[in-house]
Amino acid sequence: MTSGESPVAVVREVSQRYRDVVALDNVSIAIPAGYVVGLIGPDGVGKSSLLSILAGARAIQSGQAVVLGADMADRRAREQVCPRIAYMPQGLGKNLYPDLSVRENIAFFARLFGQTRAERDWRIAELMEATALSDFADRPAKKLSGGMKQKLGLCCSLIHDPDFLILDEPTTGVDPLSRRQFWDLIDRLRARSATGMSVIVATAYMEEAERFDWLIAMNEGRILATGTPAELKAQTGGGSIEAAFVALLPQRPDGRSADMPEKSELDGSQETVIVARDLTCRFADFTAVDGVNFQIRKGEIFGFVGSNGCGKTTTMKMLTGLLPPSAGEALIFGRSMEAGNHESRSRVGYMSQAFSLYGELTVRQNLVLHARLFHLPSAEAERRIAELIDRCDLTEHIDGLAADLPLGIRQRLSLAVAIVHKPDLLILDEPTSGVDPVARNQFWRLLIELSRQDAMTIFVSTHFMNEAARCDRLSLMHEGRVLATDTPDGLIRAKGVQTLEQAFIAFLEQDAGVADPPVTLTQAKADPDPIDRPRDGQRRSAFSLRRLLAYTIREGLELVRDPIRLMFALFGTAFLMIVIGFGISTDVNNLTFAALDRDQSPESRAYLAELRGSRYFVEKPPLADYAELERRMKSGDIKASIEIPPDFGADIKRGRPAFVSAWIDGAMPFRAETIRGYLEGTHQLYLSDPAVKTTQPQAASPVNVEIRFKYNQAFDSIYAMAPSTIALLLALFPAILMALAVVREKELGSITNLYVTPVTRLEFLLGKQLPYVAVALVNFAVMYVMAIVLFRVPLKGAFLPLLVGTFVYVFTTTGFGMLISTFCRTQIAALFGTAILTVLPATQFSGMLVPVSSLSGVARVIGMGFPMTYYRPITVGTFTKGLGFADVGADILVLLVFIPVLTGLSLLMLPKQER
């Protein structure tokens, strides 16, 4: 133990703000080494900002942070010290990959730290044994319980034997037994570590804070106090850490006490409002709620207590009719809440777990909207809204956007919205998660008031034990089952313990049969190293193929396990190839025309016969007059009309020049041009037809123009379209998939692993790119076969240059997606950004419709800067023009230049720290 020595981390005058919000306000602190330090305070007070700065995940805006002797603002120093720090960000399993198994997750982190296979194997085995995860090594992380996820997160953090462990709310939402086991595990791991690992932990559970060595209390970006738990309690005279914390808070201006509200005794009403009988809900592969029974009486506050994922929300959804039960029944006011039961539903107020207000509406607009939807008469609605604003203390926020409100006030607004129609029953799903103790007490004061004064029945779920203690009765839930239902006192008495938390743990232990087998960490440690355990991971290198492959392997596994993305990746291109190949054709045929023959002479019939013989035209019934011509042209029934004037035959006979006039539908310009060409061609045929008897000698044209359609004698558009489509789809799909892959990490939070582990940006980007290059090559193979077999477009040229060109090309298109991803924050923005920025240049400026040689100005510049401009000549060239390396080599070289440019730009745009 090195406690009392130089601090593990020193923070000096650090301030951090995000737009208008000050997260850290001139914070200075020295964190002692060798301790478990607790960082306590409600949500949104800057705990996470402070921890992410210590971990090096976030760039410091002002001030200085020195961790393990390294200045975290200095990139080189940070890179040196990074492998000695471990960071578990907030949000259960946020840095984990849900589709990967336990072992794969740990192995990913091991590779990030450059560990060889041998080192990886023993470390993973040791950690899984220590955390009792060995039996679940192959289970996907998403199927783990909260407690197991937490242990897995810990394994991933400890894979490289860190000296400083940073845990951001590791136990939020986990059941009390798992929580206790987690802290025991941390203690044992510290005991085992030779260097006396320093730990800093943020937590929202004040009860937990009692067991830490040293505490930092934070509020609104400032540090309120530091010291051992005993010191803090002594300083404030509080009996518990929670009381001490509340006492440390600055005095509230409104003078409302922050104490726990008292509630009066409940009237002994026996009328039941909710009845659940053997309520069960099964999803495809697991049972979320398993035969739950309870009754809730009128006017009581009934609590549902349990960890995240234990079935609380699912039960509430079945009660409210959102989910049909798989078995059993749920009755509210004696009736089931199935769809269409409006009468019962208007007696229920519901506040769902996620913030269920419209953030883009103001406080008043939210209230008015709901009053309207419940059809309160406007005078009454106004009265009611005014009352609620006063009661829920919303006056000063009345015109603020709901999204901008602090969490505690948002919860009160949610409550106001849920009770705007004076329901008889109020269902609240974890209404206070993330709210500070003072706001929570205020919220509960409201609930008690509603229950006792307004005789509202309240059904509330929570994972906070001190909230559960305020309910009249409660059910303890675990893994879809109700373990016990009674009054809080009744539950404590039944187990003969002091607190509700202890009672819950006792019920959980009873449920598990026996307590978890003691973990045999000491054995693992006592094991003498029989072979020299390799420890290569600590070596630093500027570029590591192993770290790169860590991302490649992980991305590949994830893709294979996400059926929708995989189907899209593999068959999306094939589907669109069919659509475009069959649907888009510039061959104009089946052109409809009708004749307006005012002459009806043998000569006029001879002229029309020439048209009827053409394979391009289809004749529709003849026209009677000009009005009909106009009408049918308008309706689109005919695309062209031929009018032969009355004296046509006579003029020809007399040797006077005769005229035929044609009207062509110009709605689609290119079709009109083509029709005009066809008509003129047919006209020339008529003139040179020896059967045409004219009195004048035929004037022979003095020149013979030979039109030679090179490369595509039949002039069938599919020969150009199929290879162009390959180029188009290989530009679009790999870019979209790549952009989504990078932005997904940003959105889900696993990008933190890039910030805090030794992996470099280049390794990160290239590692993620490789699987999509592989997918793109599979796409290419499928489309290649389709072109040849389905569309019968033979490859006239050489295959090798096509393959080489494609390989280089898909690197550039994935690189393009990579570049776009660096400035997108959400997946949806990445998707549309990539689609728009790809489709426009690909269809307009890359030779797909108009040859690049015809472009000018901006269009040409965009075209020259887009990879498809150089790849389309390769596909069209090898497929249809019969070319080889000699002709397309230059294009391949240009494509090669794109790769370092796109990668370099992406590197510049991708920060190695969060800002």
Next chain:
Amino acid sequence: MVRSLSNIFWLGTKELRSLFGDVVLIGLVIYSFTVAVISQAQSSSQELHRASIAVVDEDNSELSRRIAAAFLPPYFQRPISITQREVEPLMNSGRFTFVLDIPPNFQRDVLAGRKPSVQVNVDATAMIQAGIGSGYALQIITTEVAWFVARSEVPVQAPVNLVTRIAFNPNITTAWFEGVMGIINSVTMLAIILAGAALVREREHGTMDHLLVMPLSPFEIAMSKIWANALVIAVAVAVALYVVVRWYLQVPINGSVPLFLSGTVLYLFFATAVGLFLGTIARSMPQLGLLYILVAVPMNLLSGAMTPVESQPVWLATIMQASPSTHFVSFAQSILYRGAGLDVVWPQFLAVAGIGALVLALTLRRFRAAIAAAGA
């Protein structure tokens, strides 16, 4: 009934506020009706514009130079003189779409009446340009030679002459066509995305549960999203038509814009219902985006807005009759280009309304169950 209408109205006002709060989607709307439409309209993809041409002049006579000089902008770029040996590589690389080959002694042979041949090599992989351009080349060469010969002879009038006139778009300008088709493509795209996103957004924020627990029917929730999003798009279409197409692109609109807008509203009813339907399938915004690509792209590409429906294989054209986008494009062309009235386009209106009602019914069937299940 009144209750229901009031619910639909109030929910819809909330939709409008949500939509205007979403920067990405509003950006998409603005982009779709400006940049996307303009770039499509100015693409010249439907006409012969700046086609690249080279001449191998082995005659080097007055006539051969005249022929070369007759290839003029804006249809062609100025012809570049190249040698016989360069033809293959330059055409292979796509540098030139057209190469004229005028043989030695061409002028002498023409004047002697020996009817010599001029070769026009066309890169047939440049489909539209090759097709239209070869006709132009034929015309230009024939005319130029005829004029040259006519200096010494009395011109011969052909016994029968064809006068062609193009209705609705006399100069065959691409912008007239692509401008409006660009709007139509954007309508389909946005209707699906906005309505789908409106649904997925509520689910991601957890507000959908909240609505379903209130005394509201899925029909009311769906209709509120349909009217609000359709209204935004309909207004955007009207603005785009008047400002972007008529004022900025200078495209005259012959037909009745109000009739077209009524048809658009009818179509939006369908397209937003499709968006909602996809929204019930997708579990997240990215999934919605991927589904959108697989559904909306074919609907747009095959509707007749890109290439004529007549050119599709019969089986595909038949399938596409089930897609309202085909009818939408068809009546849009009838109304806006050909000035057709309701007497002409009512069958298409009916088809769009019928299919729209069917899709809406299907969506409502899925709505409640799908949403509840996905939220679990």
